[in-house]
Every structure is written in C-alpha cells, then in structure tokens.
Amino acid sequence: CEPGPGQVVIAVAAAGVNFADTLMVAGKYQDRPIPPFTPGFEVAGRVTAVGSGVTRVRPDDRVLAVLDRGGFAEAVLAGETEVFPLPAAMDFTTAAGFAIAYGTAHGALVWRAGLKPGELLLVLGAAGGVGLTGVETGKALGARVIACAGGEEKLAIAKAHGADFLIDYRAENLRARLREITDGAGVDVVYDPVGGEHFDIAMRSVKWNGRLIVVGFAGGKVQQIPANILLVKNLSVHGLYWGSYRHQRPDLLPGALAQMFGWWEAGLLKPRISALYDLAEAKTALREIAERRATGKIVLTTGIQ
Numbered sequence: 001c002e003p004g005p006g007q008v009v010i011a012v013a014a015a016g017v018n019f020a021d022t023l024m025v026a027g028k029y030q031d032r033p034i035p036p037f038t039p040g041f042e043v044a045g046r047v048t049a050v051g052s053g054v055t056r057v058r059p060d061d062r063v064l065a066v067l068d069r070g071g072f073a074e075a076v077l078a079g080e081t082e083v084f085p086l087p088a089a090m091d092f093t094t095a096a097g098f099a100i101a102y103g104t105a106h107g108a109l110v111w112r113a114g115l116k117p118g119e120l121l122l123v124l125g126a127a128g129g130v131g132l133t134g135v136e137t138g139k140a141l142g143a144r145v146i147a148c149a150g151g152e153e154k155l156a157i158a159k160a161h162g163a164d165f166l167i168d169y170r171a172e173n174l175r176a177r178l179r180e181i182t183d184g185a186g187v188d189v190v191y192d193p194v195g196g197e198h199f200d201i202a203m204r205s206v207k208w209n210g211r212l213i214v215v216g217f218a219g220g221k222v223q224q225i226p227a228n229i230l231l232v233k234n235l236s237v238h239g240l241y242w243g244s245y246r247h248q249r250p251d252l253l254p255g256a257l258a259q260m261f262g263w264w265e266a267g268l269l270k271p272r273i274s275a276l277y278d279l280a281e282a283k284t285a286l287r288e289i290a291e292r293r294a295t296g297k298i299v300l301t302t303g304i305q
C-alpha cells in the first residue's frame with residue numbers, strides 16, 4: 001500500500017491480541033465496524049514507506065503502532081501520530097504487546113488516579129494482560145500492591161511481578177482479607193479490569209476519599225455503582241478508555257510511552273508473553289483471551305523480521 005500525507009506503512013512482525021479484539025469481533029465493542037473487517041489494535045515492525053510531511057520516523061525504523069483496527073495483517077497503514085520508535089533493545093514480540101496493556105495501566109494510575117508513593121493499590125484480575133501491568137506500574141510508581149486473582153498459579157505470577165500481598169478470590173473471602181491486610185483502614189486505589197461482584201466488594205473496601213478506576217469488564221458483568229456509597233465515603237470513580245486518548249489527547253501519548261519505555265529499560269516493567277501464535281492462528285488466540293485462559297499477553301507473529 002502507498003502512504004498518503006502524514007501516513008506510515010509498516011511491515012508487521014508481531015501483533016498484540018487484546019480482550020477488546022474479542023468484543024469487536026462479537027459486535028460488543030464501543031466501535032462496531034461493519035463486517036468484514038480485520039481486528040488488531042497494536043503492532044510492531046519496520047517502517048517501509050512514509051508519506052509527505054512525516055518527520056518522526058523514516059523507512060527501516062523499528063516501531064510500534066496503535067490502530068483503530070486492522071493489525072492482524074502482514075502490513076498496515078498508520079497515521080504518524082499513532083507510530084512510536086522502539087528502544088534499541090526491545091524486540092518486536094515484546095513491543096507488540098506493550099502499548100495498550102501498559103498504556104492502560106499508566107493512564108489509569110497516573111492520569112486518572114494520581115497514585116502516590118506509599119499508597120495501597122488493589123489490582124483485580126491481577127494475572128491477566130492488563131491486570132499484571134497494573135501490578136508492575138503500581139510498583140514503578142512506589143505504591144504497595146495487593147494482587148487479587150483466581151488460583152495459586154495466577155497469584156504466583158503476580159507475586160513474581162512485584163505484588164506485596166496476594167488474595168485468591170476463589171478460595172478466600174475478598175472483603176475479609178482486605179480488612180485483614182489493611183487493618184480495617186481500606187485501600188487507597190482500586191484498579192479493575194474485571195467488573196462484577198469483585199468491584200462491588202472492592203468499593204466497600206476503599207478508604208474515605210479513595211479512588212476506583214474502571215478499565216474493563218472481563219468478568220462479563222457491567223457493575224452498577226450505588227451513588228450513596230460514593231457520597232458517604234467521598235469516593236471518586238473514574239473510567240479509563242486508553243484508546244480514546246489517541247483521538248482526544250494524542251499530545252499525551254509520546255511522554256507517557258517515553259516514561260514506560262524508561263521503566264522497561266530500568267527493569268521495572270517485565271512484560272509477560274504467555275503465548276505466541278502464527279498470524280493464521282488468530283482465531284485460536286482470540287478464544288484464549290475470550291475464555292480468560294491467558295496469564296499475561298498473547299501475541300501473533302508473521303515471520304517478518
């Protein structure tokens with residue numbers, strides 16, 4: 001394909017698979033393109049051509065890009081503002097799963113929650129692709145982190161990525177454990193990519209003037225938030241749809257990614273790729289995500305280097 005003004009063509013080496021891809025395919029996402037369409041929000045690869053006016057990247061640069069869709073392909077066309085040069089040491093597989101998961105955690109905890117060093121952060125769904133980045137980002141910001149997930153295997157992953165406290169919500173009473181860990185004081189911030197009943201319990205375990213960040217509904221149920229609890233406890237509930245910042249505040253993204261790349265280079269972020277699939281196996285990869293079997297990020301590869 002030929003780039004127009006301000007556009008970049010990228011030979012895709014790897015593409016990240018996200019829960020939002022499964023929603024778009026099922027017709028349940030905020031953006032509902034008319035079929036047929038190609039899913040895929042994030043890719044990494046090499047620039048092969050640039051259109052007039054492009055100054056941030058050049059042909060042969062190693063980059064990642066965040067898209068509206070279309071990433072499950074061997075080549076993509078992206079706007080210059082959607083393309084970001086990679087650190088020299090970051091491989092394409094890591095880069096393909098980096099921007100959205102870490103961007104969501106960064107946006108939720110920095111832009112929305114204003115998480116401070118020493119605060120207590122509760123992460124629900126802490127072993128999933130977005131939950132695990134919440135654990136690591138919270139630690140990078142100096143918080144103490146409570147990781148909540150289902151099963152010892154998932155909690156072991158969260159612990160390996162920095163969690164200070166662990167709660168198995170399959171085997172333990174979430175509210176009782178939170179009361180025990182916090183000596184009844186509650187947590188400062190809740191980071192929730194799951195939704196449903198666990199959000200309801202977490203909301204009742206937040207201290208006065210606490211903050212709750214809604215980043216997804218992987219549990220399948222969209223929670224209804226009782227306003228009386230917000231009033232009595234002076235709580236703030238924020239939504240974080242990271243993808244909207246690409247259109248509403250694109251000026252924020254370069255600085256945010258630069259900070260995240262710096263944390264990665266310092267060893268504070270350790271992306272977990274739980275599975276690699278060939279591009280032709282995209283359907284299988286999407287099923288893994290939809291059925292919540294992934295612990296970390298799933299990435300598709302094209303064989304292009």
